[in-house]
Amino acid sequence: MDGLPGLDVVDPGLQTTVQDLGRPRQIPHGIPPSGAFDAFSLRVGNALVGNNFGDGPIIGVDPGAAGLEVLVKGPALVARRDLSVAVTGAASMPMINRRPAQAWQTLRLAAGDELDVGRCQGGTRAYVALGGGIAVPSVLGSRSTNVRARLGGIDGRPLRAGDVIGVSVATRDARARTLPHEARPRCGAPWTVRTVPGPHDELFEPGSVAAFFSDVWTVSPKSDRMGCRLYGPTLAFRPRPRYVEAQAGADPSNIVDDPIPVGGIQVPSGTEAIAMGVDGPTMGGYARIATVITADLSVLAQVRPGDAVQFAAVTVEQAVQARVAAERVVEQVANEFIDAGRGAL
């Protein structure tokens, strides 16, 4: 364990990993960026506890402080020392010492207190930010865990019972904060995910491009941090030149591989849409109809198997506005949403 002993893991939950904002500079080497799938929730959590919340998702230089990403069922953790914490994302009812505590605001743990993050409701992923940030070694510029590649976090794996989570020394900024209700993301189906059309929309039949945006998609249980799979209309492709068939593959959706960003939506064979997640492949050989905008990766991270999803088309400019708006909220949490009535740690 690095840093100071912070929390004992009593119950690791379903799959809890250490995440910051990832290692995008490794993308050219084929290493996915990883990091919090719902970066907005982790960043707000970090801002709530006075941590460095890092740069914006996917392209940042500064990955910010590391916290925990929780999948569906959260961990139970016992504090080894006094700590500020915040629980964000899809957590509905965290408990401290078996008493309900609030999500989206600064919480205080005294040594010996038990934080039970609880189950996610409406969404799939919750985040736990710890004052000072989780102290694990930085690997290739990030503390994020990539389980498949055995990188980062605690030995490249999810938490286990008996782990001790180390924390760095907290910053002096221990003011209590709350994200106002109206600024909290709505969590629950039906979901709308905004995308920029392309890069290969012209390889699809025009009617299929229209159907992609007008029909409702259903989230598959096979979704994970590599990609979110969805069932919906069957999409058709335009005829390809023979040399592309020979080189790229017989499937009408095959292309000669090119770079895939996080959020790129492949439609292999036209029968299933895969919106790439933060641990997803960095390149691939299936035509992509659209790319989820970086602000809405936080939505994609939360959709649940069986949920209905509609994809919307926006311009690059609108997507950038959404990204800047999310950034503004995170900054407001750090600088403006201070609770006058609640004391410092």
Add this chain to the structure above:
Amino acid sequence: MLYQEPVFRPLGDVALGVEFGDELDLRLSFRVIALQQAIASEGLRGVLITVPTHRTLGIYYDPVQTTFEKLCGGLRRLCDELVDLTVLPSRRVSIQVWYDDPWSRECAAAHGAPNNLRYLAEVNGTTVAEIVRRHSESEHWVSSVGFQPGTYQAMFLDPGLAFSAPKYQTPRTTTPERIVCLAGQITSFYAIPSPGGYQLLGRTPIELYDPTQRDPAFRDGPVLTRVGDRHRYLPIDGDEYESLRHQVETGTYEYWIEEGEYRLHGQHTTISAASG
């Protein structure tokens, strides 16, 4: 085809692709690398990360420092001035492979596929021995690195030796690590257990991905392979495999990497025509 003018495609709000063509062609790979070098030497405001692949240079940028339109303008200018590179620095990396190894066979069988080497021989109208000879006698040009950590894609540098095969109709849910594979005319590699649909050629005892970076070959990062490397595959048998694996595991294996350069020859521009 090789496009007259590159096409700029948005990849969401923080990335774009500069696409020089839609096929595999060494000239396209050289153009992608040339643009990457031009960006590195001239600098373009807002560009953060460049990702070379066979035919497209992926570019991640900060949309606050620049815009899609502004960046495309700058890139178009660089592309117009792009010198057609004919020589690139290129390392030659030798990789020992146990072709038709038991793990590949077992993996294919577990997914209901025929023996992949025999299948390759059949669809190319030749023998397994000839497939191994042709694959190991050609050098292979790495024109992209990615998919999963340690995975790359490389094309035959000797079109006369090239052969091809379709991907699996239903991709495997998993493939063991360190398997060398092929689809179309592309040789690829599963560095970590991965889903995939390429035909399995064989298994190497050496690591091309090492997150621990213990060996000096991994000094610059956990992925050995770089775009612009040439790979040479050396056929080995089971005994040699075990012996080399032991060396790798005990840290005594010495990577076989030769610095050099590669010159674009006339005959390599016909790779696509040879694909059949």
